[in-house]
Amino acid sequence: MTELNSTDSAALIRLSAAELARKLAAGEVTSVEITQAYLDRITAVDGGPRGVNAFLHVNTEEALAVAAEVDAIRAAGGTAAAELHELAGVPIAVKDLIVTVGQPTTAGSKILEGWHSPYDATVVKRLRDAKMPILGKTNLDEFAMGSSTEHSAYGPTRNPWDLERIPGGSGGGSAAAVAAFEAPLALGTDTGGSIRQPGAVTGTVGVKPTYGSVSRYGAIAMASSLDQIGPVSRTVLDSALLHQVIGGHDPHDSTSLPDALEDLVAAARLGNVDGMKIGIIKELHGEGYQAGVENRFNESLELLKQAGAEIVEVSCPNFKYALGAYYLIMPSEASSNLAKFDGVRYGLRVLPEQGPLTIERVMGATRAAGFGDEVKRRIILGTYALSAGYYDAYYGSAQKVRTLIQRDFEAAFARADVLISPTAPTTAFKLGEKLNDPLAMYLNDVATIPANMAGVPGLSLPGGLADEDGLPVGIQLLAPARQDARLYRVGAVLEQLLEAQWGGPLLDRAPSLTDSLPAVAAAGAPSNHGGSH
Amino acid sequence: MIDATLSFEEAMEKYDPVLGFEVHVELNTKTKMFSSAPNVFGDEPNTNVNEVDLGMPGVLPVVNRTAIESSIKIGLALNCKIAETCRFARKNYFYPDTPKNFQTSQYDEPIAYDGHLDIELSDGTVFRVEIERAHMEEDAGKLTHMGGAAGRIQGADYSLVDYNRSGVPLVEIVTKPIQGAGSRAPELAKAYVAAVREIVKNLGVSDAKMERGNVRCDANVSLRPHGRERFGIRSETKNVNSLRAVEHAVRYEIQRHAAVLDSGEPVIQETRHWHEDTRSTTSGRAKSDADDYRYFPEPDLVPIVASREWVEELRATLPEPPAERRKRLQADWGYSDLEFRDVVNAGVMDEIEETIAAGATATVARKWWMGEIVGRAKNADVDPGQLGVKAETIVELNKMVEAGKINNKMAAEVLDGVLTGEGTPAEIVEKRGLAVVSDDGPLLEAIDAALAAQPGVADKIRGGKVQAIGAIVGGVMKATRGQADANRVRELILEKLGVQA
Known part of the structure; x- marks a missing residue:
């Protein structure tokens, strides 16, 4: 094996998954070299008081073993080499909400500290089948409840663009890992925006697939009817490649769709939006959205128009109820899903300090000590919303709102092939800024929640940097259920147009995080953030 | 409290x-x-x-x-x-x-x-x-x-x-x-x-x-x-x-x-x-x-x-409902309400149905299950069905009895043999040398002896009290160690005494 010097290594980790896959297939690099380069990067930037803290667990030994296996198969040639998956040997990080054999799974909570799953999530099985080395488990808001990763019991993840800022949430760890070049790919979960909003604020790509497109088996449930696993990456094509690995029917998940996946990679490679109708959602921009976000959003519309798309405006009048209804359905389901964490069978068990050791008291003490404030807040909300006498007014009404949101989407998709909006109203805020203001925190997801409520797919891609703070802005694309391919088609075209303007990927302008690893393309990039004007 | x-x-x-x-x-x-x-x-x-x-x-x-x-x-x-x-x-x-x-x-x-x-x-x-x-x-x-x-x-x-x-x-x-x-x-x-x-x-x-x-x-x-x-x-x-x-x-x-x-x-x-x-x-x-x-x-x-x-x-795959099935079986078999309830309570309805299907009449099937097998099951403290008696065994035993090869008492003995795994009824009959004495010669000798031993009974029979014949039949059966066909013995006694049955 050739030893890479630090410059080679720095270049390697900045390649997209598709490029890594091509180099591996061409024999230009080994999986061990790639995997080691990412592990080194994790060592360099993730730990310490000012580290990114994207990883809760680094899976060095197993990742390198899988990488070596892929290299050996490739070196031996023959059928086995020919049958290797396209992404074989390309490493990936997994959100710590998804269970893995051989590594701990904490869900970002003290209540599962040290717990090892006896089984693999279906998506993890599929990663293993594709022989993708798993670099480790990424940080998240406890049980995916939050929009900043500050609610992790293991400390917040920092945004690689500004270490004093949040990386979004709940999947801040996966987004930050990809943005900080600690992984080329990651898995996230998205219940109300937990893949897309972190993507937006870290300048990365994140996709929430159609509900049922990817098996949820092995993703620790927050809100079963809203949760969806999806890809996190630096390019639209990379997300399509990963979606293709993890997607498709799973008999272990009754809500998984029976249909075969569309060819998402082909859609990402199609390269045109000519004649497509793209709908601006009237209710998801303008008032309440940061000026820099609005500017980048308008630029993207302009680019798509120039590329031959027709821009139309659609109205989704019931979206204004989405956040309220979401904060009834999500906590209701969460209150039930999290009941199993009681100290009886696994995880933390805390005995009450005084008084008799009855099962109720042990359960109570365990949950009191094991859950953080945000989790408790949502369990209490949900328990209340489901209570006899309140059910119709709360959970029942929220389900009706859900139907109205679905109808809004149907009407909008009757007029447009794809809808577009900013992913989040603002760029990354400062750590601690909204921690004590739950409502302000919840508003981060105002644009992403409708997709979860209706089960439709959504993709966030970088739209440039906001003028006022130089931080990434996310553009969200939404498509009808089972039409995830449209997201990749439009997303890849928009990405190409934007990068042509920027003279390279947006992440080339992010801080290097290490003195020894200067940002590669900083020299050639335009000095003003995010746009040509 | x-x-x-x-x-x-x-x-x-x-x-x-x-x-x-x-x-x-x-x-x-x-x-x-x-x-x-x-x-x-x-x-x-x-x-x-x-x-x-x-x-x-x-x-x-x-x-x-x-x-x-x-x-x-x-x-x-x-x-x-x-x-x-x-x-x-x-x-x-x-x-x-x-x-x-x-x-x-x-x-x-x-x-x-x-x-x-x-x-x-x-x-x-x-x-x-x-x-x-x-x-x-x-x-x-x-x-x-x-x-x-x-x-x-x-x-x-x-x-x-x-x-x-x-x-x-x-x-x-x-x-x-x-x-x-x-x-x-x-x-x-x-x-x-x-x-x-x-x-x-x-x-x-x-x-x-x-x-x-x-x-x-x-x-x-x-x-x-x-x-x-x-x-x-x-x-x-x-x-x-x-x-x-x-x-x-x-x-x-x-x-x-x-x-x-x-x-x-x-x-x-x-x-x-x-x-x-x-x-x-x-x-x-x-x-x-x-x-x-x-x-x-x-x-x-x-x-x-x-x-x-x-x-x-x-x-379309549902079996006949239990209540309807019971009604149908009772009608088919011609059992009285009491007889049928006893069969149900004894838990041998399915077994009787199988026995009839194997060729026995309803009366014979009931006689065997209720008269012989249920009692044995009770002694063994198991359900009658668990004794392992096959319908075919009963049919075979009954045929032997009807053909006069063995009598009921022998049949019960053979059944015990079947239950202890000695073999099929035919094998057991063979092995144990069981056979009804079918030559009338030895029977007539035994009848003469029995009538001589109980002259009063013979007179009663002659006088029309045919039911008294049991005592003479019993004497003959005893003398032949149970190997006689009781029906034949009865016929011969009546013949001998010149009485119409």
């Missing part, structure tokens, strides 16, 4: 009982309701479990299709309507036998509803029990309380939990309030549960063993003064797990309620625990309709769609 009771008769004079039953039937599917773990009784604790049954983080349920089919079959057998679509719900409560701390159950959308079951009582009347619903749910694990008295949770040091039963498919059958049974209420209770048990056994969807908890009954009892419309306050006696216990528990609760009402106190709405040893109930926890289980539709499962085609396909 022992509760006061009135005598049953006094209670009946004053009050009118209203009953209601929740019968839980464990289905005998190969795997569990929502997981692929085996559904097997009696294995080592916590061996028939996987991550789903243990409620591990991240798991999801998948509905067992066979369990749905079984549930539909039960619904059809109870004359229910089958819902075109229905959903599961979550019943949320914290208890360590429930790994997810919610039970996945049907709530407001049962798979079967609005049925009825006609129950035949011992006086021959038929009582119709209306079925409110039959719904699917999963069983909980089993707790064993250690260190306390009598395995109860009170005073226990710790409890062990076995999740083998966790997730076993259950169908809960709920009646509407049963009114008008009067003093027949305890009998009706037993007969109803017996009928449900028979139905699920006949359908083949449950092992239906009450002693294993395959069929469990919660019995609701309330009393109201005669003539009053409004129901009284009910108690729910849990897990009454034998047919006799159902009858006794209902009777006891009627007597207890009557005493409470007589004292002027209100009946407390509560669950009661049945104690077989004292044949009484004790107070469980107070139960109110306001118990808040925070039901909501199970989001991890999609609705179950039972197409009409599927339901009709299942209906």
